[in-house]
Structure formats: structure tokens, C-alpha cells
Amino acid sequence: MPELYLFIVILLFVLAISDLIVGVSNDAVNFLNSAIGSRVASRNVIMIVASLGIFVGATFSSGMMEVARKGIFNPQFFFFAEIMVIFLAVMLTDIILLDLFNTFGMPTSTTVSIVFELLGAAVAVSVLKILAAGDGMDTLGQYINTSSAIAIISGIFLSVGIAFAIGAILQYLSRLLFTFEYKKRIPWVGALWGGVALTILTFFLIFKGAKGASFISDEVLGWIKANTALLIGISLVFWIIVMQILVVLKVNILRLIVLFGTFSLAMAFAGNDLVNFIGVPIAGFESYMAWSGSGEEAGQYSMEVLQRPVRTRTYMLLLAGLIMILTLWLSRKSRSVTETEVNLGRQSEGAERFSPNMLARGIVRYTRLMGAGFQRIIPNRLLRKTNNRFEPMKPSDAAEDQAAFDLVRAAVNLTVASMLISFATSLKLPLSTTYVSFMVAMGTSLADRAWGRESAVYRVAGVLNVIGGWFGTAIIAFSVSATFAWLIFQFGVWAIGGLVIAAVFFISRTFLIHQRKERRKEAREAATGRRRMPAQELQAETATYIAGTLDQVRTLFRQSVEGLVTEDLRLLSDVSAQMQALEERHEDLKYRLVSSIQKVEEDDTEISRLYLLVYDLEQDLLQSVRLVTDACRDYVRNSLVPFSPGQQEQLRELTRAVERFLELVARALHTGHPDHAVQILQEKPGLLQHIEELLNDQVRGLRQRTYGNRNTMLFFSLQLETKDIVAVAARFVKLYRRHQEAEGMTHPLLFSR
Incomplete structure (x- = not known):
């Protein structure tokens, strides 16, 4: 029997590597979208900056690992054998689900998937325990950490509206300030605007993110907390001075902000989302180590040990960060997911991926009516002045070389998303980086008037499709994980072997499907990207x-x-x-x-x-x-x-x-x-x-x-x-x-x- 559970622990870590690969392939869009969409630098430079952010952020995620141990269920009500069933069902479900979304280029939330997978598997095992004990279903609440689960789920879905609103408001104000001819405005407002943006990023990533670092002592954390206001002031003055010097030297500071923001968001992603990929295997490893030294039967050893706060070993975090970086460079599926978000937010017209639906048509129609009503209220002089500030620059002759959007919007995307995600990380809330990044990008697109009459219905339909996929993620993750947990609980090794084979077959099939799609896309790009x-x-x-x-x-x-x-x-x-x-x-x-x-x-x-x-x-x-x-x-x-x-x-x-x-x-x-x-x-x-x-x-x-x-x-x-x-x-x-x-x-x- 000990050999079986050792095999399960090893399998969990093998699945963790696979989960890191499919997870990063989906979540790369969160921190690459703005840099790639604005073409702030060459792709290699962007990837290097993002890789550094991931590597640093991986060491800041130790505190988030508690979500997998006690954030969704109460471990003291489960035995070791039952916990391993839950963890194995969760990892198998996560790989299949994320790979499916990657294949079709749809961004989804790795946070939502892991939360609902844990919830589904825990509920399934809890129900089986209740039925075996002859208790009533009213006792289910003692097995599930209801308050924590509700807080996590509420925070995830609430972030959708907050991210969209904040992104739209800040982009609207930024565009009023800079207009599309931002290079003319940078000399007199760029230093202050850039200094504030970089201070926000620095505060949330260094001062707040340090709380989760596995290598920072409690004394250092206490000093940072006691001197937060002073550090913010010093940071603001420092960045304003640096920005002004760069403006005088004719350096485009928006490029610096976007690259810094890419680093920040990649770091926030690694700090917040690493738990989604390795939190469960590490919890399984800790459970196995505790049980193997107890001398008790696997079906009798209570998992109260998972309630204790534990700092994850730094070498595990760095190894996971390295795998994420390699995936970032090598995965072709990550590019498919990135293209979906970039295309939905691009400033120019062009071929649309999503077809209009009834709901999208209704939203666009009634939004236009509301907009027309507001325009009647606003004085014509103010309306004309505002419209002039939102007048896009005329496209150059080399239209195919244009960026999807400019550096102003890219900087707002990264600043707002990094701020929200890092703040949630500091509170140890597993906020969905996908939800936040995507909705911020869509909010800034709307405020930037990128959704014109020719494209609005298609873009809205695309957003609705993505959001619908998010709800589908929650439903599928819960139900499939619960089913897998039931199968493993009932049929043991046979179910484990069958599910592993099924997962390998499924991923192989989706790989072939994605390869076929990539060949079509490459042929299309070869045809449309040629000379005159x-x-x-x-x-x-x-x-x-x-x-x-x-x-x-x-x-x-x-x-x-x-x-x-x-x-x-x-x-x-x-x-x-x-x-x-x-x-x-x-x-x-x-x-x-x-x-x-x-x-x-x-x-x-x-x-x-x-x-x-x-x-x-x-x-x-x-x-x-x-x-x-x-x-x-x-x-x-x-x-x-x-x-x-x-x-x-x-x-x-x-x-x-x-x-x-x-x-x-x-x-x-x-x-x-x-x-x-x-x-x-x-x-x-x-x-x-x-x-x-x-x-x-x-x-x-x-x-x-x-x-x-x-x-x-x-x-x-x-x-x-x-x-x-x-x-x-x-x-x-x-x-x-x-x-x-x-x-x-x-x-x-x-x-x-």
C-alpha cells in the first residue's frame, strides 16, 4: 500500500509539470497581450522581460499554496487516502480542461478551474463519506470550507466588473490627457504620468508581494510594513525624476513603462497563479510525508497537518518557474490564445473571428441608443473637443506593420491589471489573472473607441463567447473533477490507470487538431503578408x-x-x-x-x-x-x-x-x-x-x-x-x-x- 501512494505522489508531480505547460500556454496571454499588441519591442525582448518576471514572481508565491491545502475544504475531516483521491482527480481534470481551451485559442482562468476542481472533488468524496456513514446531507457543510470558498469565488467573479470599469475609466482619462498623438504630450505630462504608473507597479509588486516571498525574513517584512508610506514617497519622487531625465534625452518613456509593466504582470502572474499548477502536488507531497512517518493506515490518518501554515521550499518554486519560462518560449498554443485577446482589442478593423449573436446585437443596439441620449445632454462644444482627442491617427502606408493598439493603452492595461492582481495576492486571494487582464483589456478597448460601428457587434460577441467559456470552465471543472474523484474512490488503481490513458489520448488528439489549425493560419499569413x-x-x-x-x-x-x-x-x-x-x-x-x-x-x-x-x-x-x-x-x-x-x-x-x-x-x-x-x-x-x-x-x-x-x-x-x-x-x-x-x-x- 505505501508503494501505491508513493506512485500517486510521483504521478502528481508528473501531472504538475504537464499542468505547468498547459496552464502557462493559456495564461501567457495575461502578460504578453499588451506588449505584443503594441509591438513595444521585438518578440524576443518581450519574452526575455516576461521570463525574468516569472522567475522572480515564482519565489513570491509561497503563501498562496495554502489555498490548495485548506482554502476550499476542511482537511481535518478527511483521511490521507481520501485526500489523495481529491488531489489526483483535480490534477487530471485540470490538464484536460486547460489543454482543451488552449487548442481552440480561448483564454480561461486557471484559478477558477483549480478552485472548482477542488470543490467538485471534495464534494464528491464528502458525499461518499456521508453515504457510507449513514449521515444526512446537511453535514456536507462541515467538510467544505464554505466561508473561504464563497469568499474566493465571489472575489473572482466580482473582479470581472471591477477590472472592466477601472480599465475603462483610467483609459478614458489617459486618452483625454494624451490623445492619439501622445508623443506631443509626453514632454509636459509624461514624467508625472509615468512616475505614478511605475510607483503603483513598484508598490504592489515589491512592498505587497514581499509578504509571500519564501526567502524574506519576518524582520524585513515588519520593517517594510512600518515604513510603507516613506517608501511610496521615495519611489514616486525617484520615478518622476528618472522619467523626466529620459524625456529630456528623447527616450520614449512609454516603452519603458510597458516593458516594466510586462515584467510586473508576469511577476504577479507567477506569484498568484503558481498555486494553480503546483499547489495540489506540493500539498499531496506534504500529506504523504506526514502520513508515511505516522505509522497509521492510510484510511485512518487524519489530515489535520494541512491546516498548519507551511512555507514552500524555494527550490521547488524556482524549478516551477523554470518550467514556466521554457513553456513560454516553446509553446505554440500560447500564441493562439494571445492572438484571440489581441484581435478583440485591436484599434483597426479587419477580419473578425467571432460571429454576431442575438445578445451581442442587443447590447450594441441599446448602447448606441444610450450613447445618443448622452450626446444630446452634453454641450456640442465640449463634445467636439472630446471627440477630437479620440480621433485616431491616419494609418501609414505599411498597414500590415501597424500595432493592434498604441503604447498608451498598453501601459494602462499593464498598470491596472498588475495593481489589481498584486493587491489580491497580498491578501492571499487567488484572483483570476485571466479575468482581470482580459476585462481590463476589454475596458480600455471600449474607452478607446476601438469598437466602432463596423466591428462592435463582432467584438462584443467575442467577449461574450470568452465570458461564456469562463462559466463553462466552472461547470465543467466541478462536474468532471467530481466524476473522476468518484471513479478513483470506487475503482482505485484501475480507475487511475484508465484516466491517465484517457488524458494522454485526449491531449494527443488536441495536439493534432491544433497543428492542423496552425498550418491553416500559417498559409493564410503567407498569403496576406506578401509584397505588393x-x-x-x-x-x-x-x-x-x-x-x-x-x-x-x-x-x-x-x-x-x-x-x-x-x-x-x-x-x-x-x-x-x-x-x-x-x-x-x-x-x-x-x-x-x-x-x-x-x-x-x-x-x-x-x-x-x-x-x-x-x-x-x-x-x-x-x-x-x-x-x-x-x-x-x-x-x-x-x-x-x-x-x-x-x-x-x-x-x-x-x-x-x-x-x-x-x-x-x-x-x-x-x-x-x-x-x-x-x-x-x-x-x-x-x-x-x-x-x-x-x-x-x-x-x-x-x-x-x-x-x-x-x-x-x-x-x-x-x-x-x-x-x-x-x-x-x-x-x-x-x-x-x-x-x-x-x-x-x-x-x-x-x-x-
Whole structure:
């Protein structure tokens, strides 16, 4: 039996390493968002600064470890064996949950996840103990630290509104002070503003954060507490003087503030959130050490030892900090999560990730009405003066090199978030860094008028999606952790082995999903981030792109018909997956649309119009192909009457004709030769006539009851969609031929894949 619990302790630390990796991948957005969004420095410089903050902050988190030991449940009511069940269920749940959010690039709260996982597992084990003892459920309250749990949960969710409001107010005042042309204002207000910001960061990170440091003695802490006011005054004067000197030397002090804030927020993150990743394994290790020296049975040893305050060993904290730093540099999933928050807060318009929903539309509509009402009250002169201060600078020609937002907003984001998180850390409250950082960023975005008429509904929908994910985190964490605890409690080693295997399988699957998403994103960035190109080169590229689409459509059409005739459901399922990939490729074209048009060198409206029509025609084409693939799959999946030999031959004959036509169209687009276009336009009427004859044959067969009702109706649908596919393919040729004639191109275009 001792060997089993030693194995569980080792497993907890292995899971802790994995949890550090997936946790930092999600939480990196909290301290990287502002620096990366404002492009304050190169990515390597930002990462170095953040890494230093994490390493220092890791040593300040010792006091937070008590949350895992006694913050959620009362350990004196549990035995050692039961505590290990709770801790193991919590760690397994946390890894799976955080990895899921990382895969889809959604920021969530590691604090909320660990709190609700502890609560769920503790409740599950408590209920099992109560049932075994024959007690009533009214005794559940003695097992759960209700007052502490309510305080922690209330603080987490209350921080959402507070962070949003404070971020919005301070950003509004800062923008009034600096405007978007902040470089002109810095010489006379920058030193005072920067001095206050850096003093706030210094106070909360050094004076308050020192309380949790594992290496600072009680005497030093007492001296800091007794001289807090003096230290604040000295800090303020020091930073104002330093800022003024830098202003005189023409140094951009906002860059210094943002980098200092990045260090501060990374330090606050490590100090506040390290408990989420290693608090449970360290508590498990302490429990094992106490039990192993007691000589009692695992099911009889009370865990009162967890009530005692313990300072975590510094080497454990530093080792955890090192793992976090390595993850920060190596994790690709952290970049996905960061991009979500940066895009929701960016100042410029562009492609939006989230689709509008009813609630987002309602919020935007009623907010506009309220805003219009306030504008009627405010004097026009004051309104005009205020609006002028919120007038963004005109974008430069190199639009792709612009930052998502400027340094003023980045500095406010970091200062406010660091202040709130560090203050909570000093009170030993596990405030959610994700909630605070995200809501501060959204508040400053709103105050900065980044959510204009063109983007507001999409940004609000994105915020609602993220917040909805937060509530989902709490529900999933509680229920899954409770389920895991029940399984381990009931089935012991078998459940542990099964859950570990399931976790490994799940993480492997999400890794593959994320890899696929990354490849798509890289392809999209490669397409949208290129040099400017001549109109003829852009035309050649779009023609090659459509030729590739037609090649894929030809394959999908053939496989769909073959799967229908042979009733091969596996083939049809594979076709459906290929169809989805083709539709995702079309979505990439939408993202490239505006960017590619902006990269045309000449003032050529024709090539822009060509690109828009290509996108529109491809959408029509894919809609028809999707109807064909879905209809074939549903027919076979429902096990309906198979097609007669005559119908099967007609379908195959139709497929061969369509394949040949689409191949000709693709070849014409590849070569751009006028003779190929003429050949296609000559063959189109014959193919359409052939489809009409097949339709007439089906009508006769239906009247004579030679064919079944359902397969005949499916045949009708396939033939009608085939007509649309042929018509759209021919329109591509007409479109490019017309463009050639309009541009006076008498020679063939040379296209290459």
C-alpha cells in the first residue's frame, strides 16, 4: 500500500509539470497581450522581460499554496487516502480542461478551474463519506470550507466588473490627457504620468508581494510594513525624476513603462497563479510525508497537518518557474490564445473571428441608443473637443506593420491589471489573472473607441463567447473533477490507470487538431503578408487557386457518386471531411480578400472586381458541391433503396462527363489560352443538354414506376446541382476571358502552380 501512494505522489508531480505547460500556454496571454499588441519591442525582448518576471514572481508565491491545502475544504475531516483521491482527480481534470481551451485559442482562468476542481472533488468524496456513514446531507457543510470558498469565488467573479470599469475609466482619462498623438504630450505630462504608473507597479509588486516571498525574513517584512508610506514617497519622487531625465534625452518613456509593466504582470502572474499548477502536488507531497512517518493506515490518518501554515521550499518554486519560462518560449498554443485577446482589442478593423449573436446585437443596439441620449445632454462644444482627442491617427502606408493598439493603452492595461492582481495576492486571494487582464483589456478597448460601428457587434460577441467559456470552465471543472474523484474512490488503481490513458489520448488528439489549425493560419499569413504585386500577377494567382478548387471538386463529385452507387458510407464520410477542408480553404480566401486587393500596385479597379467575383462564384460552387456530398451521404446513411443498374450507369456516365468538363476548365485557367476558353464554351451546351436528357429519363421512369420515389428525387437533386456546378465553372472561364479582353492581353497568361 505505501508503494501505491508513493506512485500517486510521483504521478502528481508528473501531472504538475504537464499542468505547468498547459496552464502557462493559456495564461501567457495575461502578460504578453499588451506588449505584443503594441509591438513595444521585438518578440524576443518581450519574452526575455516576461521570463525574468516569472522567475522572480515564482519565489513570491509561497503563501498562496495554502489555498490548495485548506482554502476550499476542511482537511481535518478527511483521511490521507481520501485526500489523495481529491488531489489526483483535480490534477487530471485540470490538464484536460486547460489543454482543451488552449487548442481552440480561448483564454480561461486557471484559478477558477483549480478552485472548482477542488470543490467538485471534495464534494464528491464528502458525499461518499456521508453515504457510507449513514449521515444526512446537511453535514456536507462541515467538510467544505464554505466561508473561504464563497469568499474566493465571489472575489473572482466580482473582479470581472471591477477590472472592466477601472480599465475603462483610467483609459478614458489617459486618452483625454494624451490623445492619439501622445508623443506631443509626453514632454509636459509624461514624467508625472509615468512616475505614478511605475510607483503603483513598484508598490504592489515589491512592498505587497514581499509578504509571500519564501526567502524574506519576518524582520524585513515588519520593517517594510512600518515604513510603507516613506517608501511610496521615495519611489514616486525617484520615478518622476528618472522619467523626466529620459524625456529630456528623447527616450520614449512609454516603452519603458510597458516593458516594466510586462515584467510586473508576469511577476504577479507567477506569484498568484503558481498555486494553480503546483499547489495540489506540493500539498499531496506534504500529506504523504506526514502520513508515511505516522505509522497509521492510510484510511485512518487524519489530515489535520494541512491546516498548519507551511512555507514552500524555494527550490521547488524556482524549478516551477523554470518550467514556466521554457513553456513560454516553446509553446505554440500560447500564441493562439494571445492572438484571440489581441484581435478583440485591436484599434483597426479587419477580419473578425467571432460571429454576431442575438445578445451581442442587443447590447450594441441599446448602447448606441444610450450613447445618443448622452450626446444630446452634453454641450456640442465640449463634445467636439472630446471627440477630437479620440480621433485616431491616419494609418501609414505599411498597414500590415501597424500595432493592434498604441503604447498608451498598453501601459494602462499593464498598470491596472498588475495593481489589481498584486493587491489580491497580498491578501492571499487567488484572483483570476485571466479575468482581470482580459476585462481590463476589454475596458480600455471600449474607452478607446476601438469598437466602432463596423466591428462592435463582432467584438462584443467575442467577449461574450470568452465570458461564456469562463462559466463553462466552472461547470465543467466541478462536474468532471467530481466524476473522476468518484471513479478513483470506487475503482482505485484501475480507475487511475484508465484516466491517465484517457488524458494522454485526449491531449494527443488536441495536439493534432491544433497543428492542423496552425498550418491553416500559417498559409493564410503567407498569403496576406506578401509584397505588393502587379494586377496581372494577382490575376494569375487567383486563376491558379480556382483551378485547384475545380480539381478538388472533380474528385469530390466522383467519390460522392461512387460512394452512393456502392453504398460505401466510409468513403462518403471521408468525402464530407474533405469537403469541410475545402470550405475552410474558401474561408481563408475571405481573409485574404481585402489584403490582396490592397497589394495591387496599379490603380486598377478591374482586378479588384475580378477578385470579388471569384470569391462569390467559388461560394456558389461550394454550396452546390456541399449539397451533393450531403445528399449522397444521408441517402446511404439512412439505408434507403439502392439505385437500379440503369440509374447507376447513368450516374457514372454523368460523372465522367462532368469530370472531363471540369478538367478542361482547370486546364484553361492554368494556361490562360483563349483557344481553351472557346472549347469550354462550345462544350457547355452539349453537357447541359445531356443532363436534361437524363432528367427526362428519370421523369419517364417515375411515371412508369420503373424507379423508386426516393432515389428518383435524389437523382433529380444531383442533376440540378450538377447543372449549377457546370454553369459556375463556365462562368469562371468567361470571367477571366472578359478580364483579358478588358486589359488588352493578346498573349496567353503563363500560370504555374
